[in-house]
Amino acid sequence: MAGDTTSASAADGPADYARFGLDPVTIAPWEDGARTDNRPGTYEWWYFDAHLDDGAKLVVVFQNKDVVNPNQPLSPLLRLSLDLPDGRSFEKLLNLPAESWAAATDRADVRLGDNRFEGDLHTYRITATADEVSVDVTLTGQIRPWRPGTGHMLFGANRELEFAWLPAVPQGAVTGSYTVDGVTTPVTGVGYHDHNWGNVSLLKIIHDWYWARGQAGPYSVIASYITAVEKFGHEAIPVFMLARDGEIVADDPSLVRFETERVYTDDLTGKPVASVVRYFYEHGDDQVVVTFTRERDLTRALMVDELPRAKRLLARLIRFDGAYLRFAGPMTVTVFRSGQRVEEYSDDAIWELMYFGHARVPATS
Structure with missing residues (x-):
């Protein structure tokens, strides 16, 4: 490499x-x-x-x-x-x-x-x-x-x-x-x-990321799906940590699969936003599915609006339209063994979408 x-x-x-x-x-x-x-x-x-x-x-x-x-x-x-x-x-x-x-x-x-x-x-x-x-x-x-x-x-x-x-x-x-x-x-x-x-x-290396953390029942989760800019082939870098009763039990990113559902275009930022993001962690016959479901927006912001006025004009001239969105809603952790659901817990969570690049059609919707 x-x-x-x-x-x-x-x-x-x-x-x-x-x-x-x-x-x-x-x-x-x-x-x-x-x-x-x-x-x-x-x-x-x-x-x-x-x-x-x-x-x-x-x-x-x-x-x-x-x-x-x-x-x-x-x-x-x-x-x-x-x-x-x-x-x-x-x-x-x-x-x-x-x-x-x-x-x-x-x-x-x-x-x-x-x-x-x-x-x-x-x-x-x-x-x-x-x-x-x-x-x-x-x-x-x-x-x-x-x-x-x-x-x-x-x-x-x-x-x-x-x-x-x-x-x-x-x-x-x-x-x-x-x-x-x-x-x-x-x-x-x-x-x-x-x-x-x-x-x-970050504008030169990362196109966008979803990031989340939450707790439900005995489980705690940190999860992120990072997409590189086009120069780096929009390469995906997943991050995942699952703890049970305070002990980390899963954190191998090679075992993670990510999907989105109910993608819409946010009318303020123009970015594609998933109402549901889901992380699958599969190891042998065991599978953990962590689902974040958007219920409300906590933050919707264009990054250019936070720049000083002179830099704001320059950013618009180069068509910079980065955005930051933060959401609230339930996180659900579902555990399957040999295809059978054996546990499921749900609780409130916060997660975010940081979008540095121009909007692109997501690979999964």
Whole structure:
């Protein structure tokens, strides 16, 4: 593959672990520390989401720069999304000065002004304020840190282009509070944290991805289906992790099949969106089917709208029409043995469609 200009693949061989200085089994705290030096061309973010027991849904992201334009110098962002059980929804995006950013390299400890995201692969505290909304939550891991192979996806003739992903807390218990307009609500719930970074604009390597995580009965799931850009043959890179009672029981991407159903064109973004996404994990006579069914949209956004005005004009001139959509609805885990259904559980979940490229007809519909 070294001479193949269309190369796009997960990095999970012995040479890949050696290249990145990683242990195939054990994840070290430094892996959740800063993995880039903020130079132009690189980007990095720490992500947290939670389903809260009062019905609220929370997402907090600390970014060192906008991934649509990673060639800029350090230009940190705070994203905070809060959907309340009374129907109110808050989508916050704060651009902060470069000097407000600090990120340790030996562990997760990211500071963005007075906001902080810190932890040790097991326990994290996230504090963030954006206008009238603030959150103060603790995430305590219930499933060990995990990564798909080395966590790196490599692109290009020499596999020199990188996008990396570390689910440091695949699932954890959440405690804390959120405050809206001075009213504080104590909360508990279930949460998730991952960390992403790369050395090339995602627009140059990834056409789109579906990503999801959820819990139903004794099962916890992280699932993604990543499609490379046309230059890399629209190569698919599946990611899948299934845990039962807190123990990881399946994570071999070669055993994953993905399909979509009820695909429609979103009228705001113009992107094809599947109302149902389904992951099949088949091993011998056993099969696990994980289905995400869209009931409502949490976010529908054109990426160009988040750019500064001058860059927005340039993006439109080059016909950039990237979009981000986040959905809510049930995740159902169905287990079959020798063709017979033996288990089925369903619960609420959040998942997303990140669409960097132009709309294309999906391979499965």
